[in-house]
Amino acid sequence: MPELNEFEQMLEESLKTIRTGEIVTGKVIDVKDDEIVLNIGYKSDGIIPRNEYTNENNADLRNLVHVGDEMEAKVVKVNDGEGQVALSYKRLAIDKGNKRLEEAFNNQEVLTAKVTQVLDGGLSVEVEGTRVFIPASLVSDTYERDLSKYADQEIDFVVTEFNPRRRRIIGDRKQLMAARKAEMQRELFERIQIGDVVDGTVKNVTDFGAFIDLGGADGLLHISEMSWGRVENPKKVFKTGDPLTVLIKDINGEKIALSLKFPDQNPWANADEKYAAGSVVTGRVARMTDFGAFVELEPGVDALLHVSQISREHVEKPADALKIGQEIEARVVDFNGEDRKISLSIKALQNAQEPVREENLDVADVDIEAVAAQMDEE
Numbered sequence: 001m002p003e004l005n006e007f008e009q010m011l012e013e014s015l016k017t018i019r020t021g022e023i024v025t026g027k028v029i030d031v032k033d034d035e036i037v038l039n040i041g042y043k044s045d046g047i048i049p050r051n052e053y054t055n056e057n058n059a060d061l062r063n064l065v066h067v068g069d070e071m072e073a074k075v076v077k078v079n080d081g082e083g084q085v086a087l088s089y090k091r092l093a094i095d096k097g098n099k100r101l102e103e104a105f106n107n108q109e110v111l112t113a114k115v116t117q118v119l120d121g122g123l124s125v126e127v128e129g130t131r132v133f134i135p136a137s138l139v140s141d142t143y144e145r146d147l148s149k150y151a152d153q154e155i156d157f158v159v160t161e162f163n164p165r166r167r168r169i170i171g172d173r174k175q176l177m178a179a180r181k182a183e184m185q186r187e188l189f190e191r192i193q194i195g196d197v198v199d200g201t202v203k204n205v206t207d208f209g210a211f212i213d214l215g216g217a218d219g220l221l222h223i224s225e226m227s228w229g230r231v232e233n234p235k236k237v238f239k240t241g242d243p244l245t246v247l248i249k250d251i252n253g254e255k256i257a258l259s260l261k262f263p264d265q266n267p268w269a270n271a272d273e274k275y276a277a278g279s280v281v282t283g284r285v286a287r288m289t290d291f292g293a294f295v296e297l298e299p300g301v302d303a304l305l306h307v308s309q310i311s312r313e314h315v316e317k318p319a320d321a322l323k324i325g326q327e328i329e330a331r332v333v334d335f336n337g338e339d340r341k342i343s344l345s346i347k348a349l350q351n352a353q354e355p356v357r358e359e360n361l362d363v364a365d366v367d368i369e370a371v372a373a374q375m376d377e378e
Contacts, residue, residue, distance in 0.1 A: 018042055018085065020075050023092060028069040031062050036089075038073065044084045048073055052088035090129065097130025098164045105162040110176065113157070115150045123150055125157070125171065132159065134171040141177040184216030185254075194248055197262075202242040210238050212246055212258055219256035221246060226260050228267050229299025230286065267300040272337045275301070279332045280349065285322050293318040295328060295344060303342035305330060312350050 018024060018040070026038030026046055036053060038046040050061060065071070073087035074095065080086040104111050104127075113132065117124035122135040134157055139147060161170035192198060192214075200212040200219065209222040221244075223231055231237055238244070250257040275281060275297065283295035283303065292306040305328070307318050315321045322328070330344035 018075055018078060020078060022075045023072055024075060024085075024087070025070065025072050028065055028067050028071065031065050031067060033061070036061055036065050038071070038087065040073075040085065040087075042085060044079075046073060046075075046085040046087040047080065048087045048089050052076070052086075052090050054090065093129030097126070097128035100128050101130055101132065101159055101169055102162055102164075105159040108158055110156050110158055111171075112154055114154050115152060118147050118151050123147060123155070125155065130164075130169065131167075132157070132169045132171045134173055138170075138172040138174045141174050141181065181216065186216075188214060188216035189251075189254075192248055192251070192256075194251055196248045197245060198248060199243065199245050200258075202238050202240055202244055204240060205235050205238050207234065210234055212244055214256065217254065217256060219246065219248070219258040221258040221260065225249065225258065227299055228261055228265065228301075229296070267298050268337065268340055271301055271342075272335060275303070275332050275335055275342055277332050277335050280329065281332060281344070282327060282329050283344075285324055285326045285328060288318045288322065288324065290317060293322050295330070297342070301342070303330075303332070303344045305344045305346065309333070309343075309345035309347050312347050 024040045024042075024046065026040035028036060029039045029045070030037035034050045036048040038048065040046040050059065051057075053059075053061065054064070071089065072092055073089050074092040075085060076088050076091070077086040101111075103109070111127060113125035113127050115123050116126050116131075119133075122133055122137075123139060125132050125134065134155075136144070136147060138160075139150070155173055156176055157171035157173045158176065159169060160172045161168060163169070198214060200214045202210055203213040203218055204211045207223075209220055209226070211218045212221055223234055226234060226237060244260075246258040246260060247262055248256060249259040281297055281303075283297040285293050285305075286296040286302060287294045290307075292304050293310070294302045295305050296302050305318070307315055309330075310318060310321050328346060329349065330346045331348040332342060333345045333348060334341070334343040336342070
């Protein structure tokens with residue numbers, strides 16, 4: 001018997017001693033429904049319950065861990081009451097995650113992690129098993145009402161607050177986006193100049209124009225620059241997300257004015273040939289005033305049909321004989337390319353044999369562009 005006691009003593013001394021909180025390494029010798037059994041080189045085996053391995057309550061441990069696997073765990077209790085060592089894999093992972101996050105916090109390192117939860121007030125991500133909360137106000141540099149698009153996405157962020165004791169670890173993605181945007185803006189302004197043709201994406205459409213994302217800064221495409229013709233409602237022409245090729249019309253500080261009036265598409269470039277005096281043309285009644293109607297011959301080219309030239313019969317007001325949108329045929333009686341003025345006459349077609357009486361028509365006295373601008377304001 002003394003020899004047996006001596007053997008047991010030697011065996012016990014050969015086994016390592018462990019303490020609560022210590023990190024141990026062991027080999028998986030059994031995997032059950034709700035626990036993992038480890039040989040940790042101690043007189044008792046180590047046990048990792050399911051809830052100390054994963055946050056998934058219904059997880060099948062046998063699909064996650066296999067006999068023969070080697071793994072580390074943290075000692076929770078040296079004796080769990082049944083003579084075995086209570087271990088935790090999850091707490092070890094949290095400790096490692098906290099250490100990693102603390103280093104990132106101190107060094108202001110940019111981290112990348114997957115969004116595990118989309119909450120009412122922000123996003124939750126995990127770094128090596130440790131939760132980091134990113135408030136909604138720090139998710140983006142612009143307000144976002146719906147954060148669901150970030151579910152299961154990997155995002156970059158920096159840790160701006162680290163207090164694991166209070167379980168308060170805060171991440172910030174907004175400052176990274178702002179910094180990247182500033183860099184993109186700097187690069188954009190170094191690259192572009194007035195007269196350049198660039199590609200962009202419609203970011204927002206308003207009643208007065210559209211904001212175009214040029215990749216680093218937004219440019220304004222005013223309603224007056226959307227076409228050589230007339231645009232009544234930008235929202236009927238463009239929608240958010242549309243790709244668009246635009247002309248840089250002006251750069252004033254950080255403001256960029258854009259245009260779709262490309263010079264090579266200017267309808268007045270060859271208007272003198274198409275609308276020479278004496279030509280018979282077809283157009284659409286676009287606007288009317290008391291003294292006449294403006295007829296769109298093509299987008300960007302309007303002509304004046306004076307009330308006295310609408311008919312051989314007396315016409316008091318253009319609206320008495322014409323309707324908006326009506327297509328009419330008329331003869332060009334005057335073309336002024338320098339001032340971009342064209343005058344029409346239907347009367348001249350009604351009786352081509354008789355000379356057109358123009359006693360009531362003084363084209364030089366009518367500023368078509370000024371009248372059109374006045375109507376726009378009204």
